[in-house]
Amino acid sequence: MKQRYVFVLAALLAVIGLSVFLYKWQVLGFPLSEDQETPVWTIESAVNFDSGPGSIKVQLHVPTLTPGFRMLNENSVSRGYGFNLNYGSGGREAQWAIRRADGEQTIYYRISVYEDDSVDQSDTTPPFPPLPVINEPLKTAVDVLVSDVRDQSADTASFTAELLRRVNDPTPDPNIELLLAGAGSSAEFVGVITTILAAARIPARMVHGFPLSGRQRSASLVTWLEVHDGDQWLYFNPMTGEERLPERFFVWWRGNEPIVTVEGGSNVEVGFAIQQNHLDAVAIAETQAAKRGTIAVDFSLYSLPIQTQAVYGVLLMIPIGALIMVIMRNLVGIDAFGTFMPVLIALAFRETKLLWGLVLFTTLVALGLSIRFLLDRLRLLLVPRLSAVLIVVVLLMLFISLTSHRLGMETGLSVALFPMVIIAMTIERMSVVWEERGAADAMRAGIGSLVVAIAAYIFMGLAWLEHLIFTFPELLLLILALVVLAGRYTGYRLSELRRFKALSLE
């Protein structure tokens, strides 16, 4: 009966721990390992213009829907301008306004994004475009072209591909030559294509952006063609007809409108600079979680002051040590002094490093023991004797520190990190066991303690584990579940197999 409650409780703890963990990992994107860094691109657009005499209004298209990328943050730098963000037909528009300005003006808009495959085009399905009003003789050219291409294609995608093949033909037919006569820039070229597609009742629009790669002082916008096939948006390279976006193509804005309009200014120029840096994946996840308003971030350890974080980095490993302790005691069956003494020793080993820790600990206990035996002759009462041992331990620590400092071995200084009360108790316990059960038993338990401490040290020192527990403290619930389960383990301990071996032979 009780057994079942234990399993239910353990399962409950494990499920809670694991689901919070999975949510934070999969949904919020907290990284599993420490050095996981995500490349972050910061794109800065600078709008330059000469101010006119009157009030100035600047309107800049800024990224709205960016398939493949997620926005980390954005900001604008402008001196004295009022700023607000609006939604226009082409997406978001940043608007700056000022009553008066003198001389050359520069307005910066900066956005930081990182790659995230889960971000998709979540645009709504557009309506069929109205038939464009085209004047003769262009109208006939468009009609002929559309019907020709329609004959040689099956669906929206193949229609677009065929159209693009024709318009990019080095020796185009006269209709196309006529249509493209006025298209000088690539934007105008794509503009003509969208018109032709509209005549075929295919929703199409221009996409402007750039492929992100490393650091670019001045990136130039590339125009791509976006076509809706009724289910989703398809991207076409207007120059080749290839149906896919370039690697890491960052969409800045869509539509036919120019990127920037400045009222009351002249000589407008827009430049883009791209910078790539790496940001701790944790920071990105935090920002994301904060945006979503999940409580996960409010209760994240990363929100604590750095110093407290360092303390918790160590504290959170203690449950791991406790788990090791449980395994060593109840599953393996190793004798050790004190319930958690080995875990505390392991904590000290973290600072001293294993080899030195072992040397220092053994020295300390050995010296303490011999002095404890001397004290025994004085026949002191229990509590005064324990206090005397404690004082001796402190003095020994001081002595070891000073000696090693004189010898130039700075590692010896870390002896001060050993939990002295615990060591004093260990010395006392060990001496009592020594006296009553003999040196062999005392040594066995002493070595047992060290073995458990070393095991705990190894597991508590795993950097990835430390990061995992620190980022996902809910995993401690899983450890709690394991400990609870171990608490109902009624099988043999490993050491008992040896102890009762004689019984198994008969």
Added chain:
Amino acid sequence: MFAIAKKLREKGVLGLNERNSDYIMRLNPRRLYPLVDDKVLTKELALKAGMAVPDLYGIIAHQGEVREFADIVRDRNSFVIKPARGSGGDGIFVVVGRGKRKRDNYRLSSGLFVSEGEILHHISNTVGGQYSLSGNPDKALIEYCVHFDPTFSEVSYQGVPDIRVIVYRGYPAMAMVRLPTRASDGKANLHQGAVGAGVDLRTGETLNGVLENDVVDEHPDTGALIAGLKIPMWNFILESSARGYDVTGLGYLGVDMVIDRDRGPLILEMNARPGLNIQIANRTGLAHRIARIEAIYDASASPEERAAVARREFPAHELSPGARTET
């Protein structure tokens, strides 16, 4: 490894984890522990139930009373000093005589002489809690020193051999004799090197001994054969141990008894966490016997009836659960 575990499981060998979680935690409520952890209380309870215990000469409960020791033992030549809350036989001084000229020189069972000062130091350590289970202040008991029955004199090296009976829900389940050796320093503690010998519950005869984890035929110090010794008043011992359950209420209990030359079996102490070495000494596991007791458990049975059931059900040499046939 798993093969050994499987084999042990078949043999019904009880492990520490199982003992702790399935028996001690289930059958021994914490509130009853003081009854057996404090030997003064145990003694009172046993006396009240009409069981025989070694006479209590005096109790030293505070450091200030330590000097009363001399008065307590003024007329005694032999006595035992033990911590009220000790465990595993630690901290027990057995004084078997005094110096002929210097009365304040005491001869221990090991043959060593110690001064009164040393004894006082030991008592004050005991009172300070050095031997108590949790290190809390304790009391020192000074009581009658058992003159043990000659039955085991051939197979004991100094010290007092005792009889441990495991009582499961009032039914004696298994028993062994613990024989002190030179290695165990006269203590009847298997952990410290005493020899354990299983006992046939039906006849009260000893089986082969076990030293550490190995089977031995002879006592390592005296060379005498261990098996085949008939324990006197065996039925009385079984009944007394069975009564230990009625006195303490502990469902998984170890009762330790000694046989005094003059006074017969005396209850020394009872234990709420009896060890598992008794299985090695009897070369059989406890689990099957416990299962059998569960099957025939009768809440209304008297201690005498339960002892009789144990004699009937648990003869020695049960080879395997399959081979055990009820007679």
